[in-house]
Amino acid sequence: MLQIIADGLIIGSVVSLGAIGLSMTLSIVRFSNFSHGELLGWGAYLALMASTGLTALNAGLAAPIGPFSFGWGLLIALVVSAGLTALLALGLDTVLFKRLRKQGAITLVIASFGAALALRNLLLFWQGGVPRYYTQNLQIAIPLLPRSVWGGLRVTPDQLFVLTLTLVTVTGLHLFLSRSTLGRSMRATAINPGLARVTGIDPERVLRATWLIGGVLAAVAGVFAGITVQLRPTMGVDLLLPLFAAVILGGIGSIWGAVLGGLIVGLAESASVTVVGAEYRSAAAFAVLIAILMVRPTGLFGEKR
Amino acid sequence: MSAHPNSPALQIEALQAGYEPGLLIVRGASLTVQSNEIFAILGPNGAGKSSLVKAVAGLVPISGGRNLLAGRDITRTPAHQMVFQGLAFVPQTENVFVNLSVAENLELAAAVMKADRRERLDPVYAMFPDLHRQRKLPAGQLSGGQRQMLAVARALIARPSLLILDEPSAGLSPKLVDQVFAKLREVRDSGVTVLLVEQNVKAALALADRAAVLVEGRERIVATSAELLGDARIAELYLGRHTGRQASKETT
Numbered sequence: 001m002l003q004i005i006a007d008g009l010i011i012g013s014v015v016s017l018g019a020i021g022l023s024m025t026l027s028i029v030r031f032s033n034f035s036h037g038e039l040l041g042w043g044a045y046l047a048l049m050a051s052t053g054l055t056a057l058n059a060g061l062a063a064p065i066g067p068f069s070f071g072w073g074l075l076i077a078l079v080v081s082a083g084l085t086a087l088l089a090l091g092l093d094t095v096l097f098k099r100l101r102k103q104g105a106i107t108l109v110i111a112s113f114g115a116a117l118a119l120r121n122l123l124l125f126w127q128g129g130v131p132r133y134y135t136q137n138l139q140i141a142i143p144l145l146p147r148s149v150w151g152g153l154r155v156t157p158d159q160l161f162v163l164t165l166t167l168v169t170v171t172g173l174h175l176f177l178s179r180s181t182l183g184r185s186m187r188a189t190a191i192n193p194g195l196a197r198v199t200g201i202d203p204e205r206v207l208r209a210t211w212l213i214g215g216v217l218a219a220v221a222g223v224f225a226g227i228t229v230q231l232r233p234t235m236g237v238d239l240l241l242p243l244f245a246a247v248i249l250g251g252i253g254s255i256w257g258a259v260l261g262g263l264i265v266g267l268a269e270s271a272s273v274t275v276v277g278a279e280y281r282s283a284a285a286f287a288v289l290i291a292i293l294m295v296r297p298t299g300l301f302g303e304k305r
Numbered sequence: 306m307s308a309h310p311n312s313p314a315l316q317i318e319a320l321q322a323g324y325e326p327g328l329l330i331v332r333g334a335s336l337t338v339q340s341n342e343i344f345a346i347l348g349p350n351g352a353g354k355s356s357l358v359k360a361v362a363g364l365v366p367i368s369g370g371r372n373l374l375a376g377r378d379i380t381r382t383p384a385h386q387m388v389f390q391g392l393a394f395v396p397q398t399e400n401v402f403v404n405l406s407v408a409e410n411l412e413l414a415a416a417v418m419k420a421d422r423r424e425r426l427d428p429v430y431a432m433f434p435d436l437h438r439q440r441k442l443p444a445g446q447l448s449g450g451q452r453q454m455l456a457v458a459r460a461l462i463a464r465p466s467l468l469i470l471d472e473p474s475a476g477l478s479p480k481l482v483d484q485v486f487a488k489l490r491e492v493r494d495s496g497v498t499v500l501l502v503e504q505n506v507k508a509a510l511a512l513a514d515r516a517a518v519l520v521e522g523r524e525r526i527v528a529t530s531a532e533l534l535g536d537a538r539i540a541e542l543y544l545g546r547h548t549g550r551q552a553s554k555e556t557t
Contacts, residue, residue: 181416184405188413191404195396198362200388200417200463 002145002153005272009226010159012266013166014040017221018239019246019258021214027190027253028210031108035092036218038119041236043085043219044226045127050077050084051134062135067157069137070227076114082219090208116237124233132231134223162224164227169220170259173213177255182209190253204298241282242269245289251302260300264288312338312376314467314498315361321369322360330356332522333370337468340375343489343499345509345530348519349542354502355397357519358469363387375466379394388418397502400456403445407436407455410444411460414462415535425462430490433458450481457488461497468492470501474508486512510534518542 022036055062056116061073092115100107141154177183189206190197197203225235232238246265250257265285272284292300297304310317322331330353338344346354357367361372363384371380374392382390385399402410407424415425430437433454439447444455453473460468473489476480486508493499503509510516511528518526518539526538 172512181413184409185417187404188402189317191402192399194364195400195402197384198364198387198394198396199414199459200385202385 001150003151004201004274005267006153006155006159007273008261008267010115010162010266011163011269012263014225014240014262015242015246015265016259016262017166017169017217017224018243019250019262020170020255020260021106021217021256022243023189023247023250023252024186024210024214025040026247028186029093029097029108031105031112032244034112034240035115035119036112036214037088037236037238037240038116038123038217039085039218039236040222040225040239041123041145041217041233042088042119043081043222044231044235045123045132045222045233046084047074047077047081047219047223047226048132048134048231050080050170064135064137067133067139068143068161069139069156069158071135074134074223074227078220078223081223084215085219085222086212086215089211089218093207094210116240120233120237123236127231127233129233134226134231148255158227162228165220166224169217170255173217175217176257182206186210242295245285249289249292249299254299254301257299257301264292312340313337313376314342315359315500316373317357318373319370320360320367320372321363322356322358322367324356324365326366327370329368330522331360331363333549334523335370335522336517336527338498338500339515340466341493341496341498342514343493343501343512345480345513345516346500346502346519347506347509347516347533347539348525350504353522355471357522358394358500358502359470362392362469364394388414388465389462391464391466393460393463393468395456395460395468395470395473397475400485401444401447401459403443405444406441407444407447408440410455410459410482411436411440411462414459416444418463420462425464429458429461432461432488449477450484453481453485454488457485457492461492465497467498467500467542470499471501472504474503474505479508482508503504506539521557 018036018040022033025033025036054076060125062071064071096115097108100111121274139156139158141156143152143154145153175189185196186206186209189197189201189203193203222235225239229243242265246261247258250259250261250266267289268284268288269281272280276284317334317336319333319335320331321329321333323329339380344358348354356365360367363382367380371378373379374390377390379387379390379392387394407412411426411429412422415422418425435451436455436458439451444452447455471495473485477485479492482505489512501509510533513530514528515527516533520542525542526533526536528536
């Protein structure tokens with residue numbers, strides 16, 4: 001029982017971070033970006049490349065830090081990948097979405113399908129289809145509770161790292177959106193773009209910030225998926241539907257909604273593995289989604305517009 | 306900012322504007338708003354009143370003519386830069402950020418101007434004590450009258466030379482219209498020129514120093530409020546009998 005919850009929170013962390021970025025593009029850029037999942041995949045692989053490069057320069061960077069399976073090399077690679085993925089998101093907007101913005105949301109959605117296909121296949125072409133790992137080091141799960149207590153609880157240090165850093169990232173983002181001028185400008189633009197303009201907020205600046213932040217969060221989520229599961233070129237598309245489920249579940253445009261939605265999706269997936277079998281994981285997430293939308297059509301934290 | 310001290314607050318010269326190319330709503334309108342006056346734009350439905358002020362604020366594409374704010378050309382200034390030129394605009398509906406608190410609405414406006422928060426907010430709170438009392442409340446929970454007050458307060462944070470309002474009386478009870486209009490008089494007395502679009506002709510003429518009647522995207526009459534109150538053409542225009550042909554049709 002406890003193990004299911006713990007596993008669900010780990011999956012949920014990855015889904016939450018990805019869902020925040022997707023939710024922000026939905027509410028600020030105003031279209032469903034089906035290429036957002038690919039940013040997670042690219043973020044994961046860019047970190048792998050950076051980490052490989054760094055450890056080739058200095059083998060000491062590969063040495064595991066304390067109880068974790070990875071060394072400083074991967075942490076630096078995470079930062080590098082976050083920057084590159086942010087630029088990738090912004091670049092995609094500049095060459096593709098920005099030019100189509102006047103054509104309306106449907107055109108943008110179709111374009112994002114195309115972008116997703118292109119990004120995924122570029123990754124497959126570049127990295128091959130074989131699953132990869134950041135490190136070959138094995139980790140032993142630490143028993144936190146014995147089997148006699150609700151079935152027991154075992155987690156790896158890596159999983160605790162992922163949970164902690166997710167919490168730190170989301171808190172940091174919350175402070176940014178609630179305290180900083182740019183963050184408040186983003187919330188203002190999401191709820192009322194016309195009024196934001198007459199208040200003196202540059203809409204292009206807000207859009208740029210949205211892409212950059214979405215890219216950073218996608219890279220972090222992708223690396224977390226790589227640490228806790230593995231790297232596959234199809235990891236982006238595999239995560240896409242859970243991301244959308246989380247956004248809709250939490251309510252479009254709400255950061256805490258995306259987090260809670262992500263955790264619920266994670267818990268539903270992890271519970272389904274033991275209850276109905278691993279092959280029904282995604283179906284379980286959608287069953288929860290449908291059940292919640294029947295009670296609350298705007299999602300858990302959805303704002304009326 | 307005072308490069309042209311003797312220029313009128315706003316000059317609209319032969320302005321043409323519309324959302325779609327080739328489909329003009331504003332068709333060569335010209336108006337001059339003097340510094341420190343309250344000027345009302347009246348006219349029947351569909352005359353282009355809202356489009357005219359939105360075009361001035363940069364929200365409707367302009368295809369001809371020009372706008373001068375205190376003598377400076379603002380025809381091509383993007384909407385988000387208008388506050389930095391001294392023009393603040395209050396939209397008719399959805400004119401506050403409902404997901405932000407009252408204080409956050411005002412703080413955001415001050416932060417965008419890169420101005421000191423206290424220095425900008427304190428005078429506005431002094432003018433709107435009710436908003437100060439409700440500053441922690443989400444703006445979406447304000448009453449209609451207070452919401453309109455917040456919309457005006459938000460615009461004043463930018464310290465504009467010209468405040469433009471699109472139908473500030475819309476959806477308000479007569480008592481609340483009186484309160485909002487009394488506040489606009491206060492705003493003018495503090496040295497801000499006020500330009501407003503109104504459907505509520507009686508209230509508007511009681512407030513404004515001068516007014517223009519807009520018909521088919523162009524000014525038909527420009528006069529002082531006192532002159533307009535006694536003008537028979539006003540009633541005629543509001544009944545829609547503004548073309549000779551229609552008038553004769555109705556008399557036969």
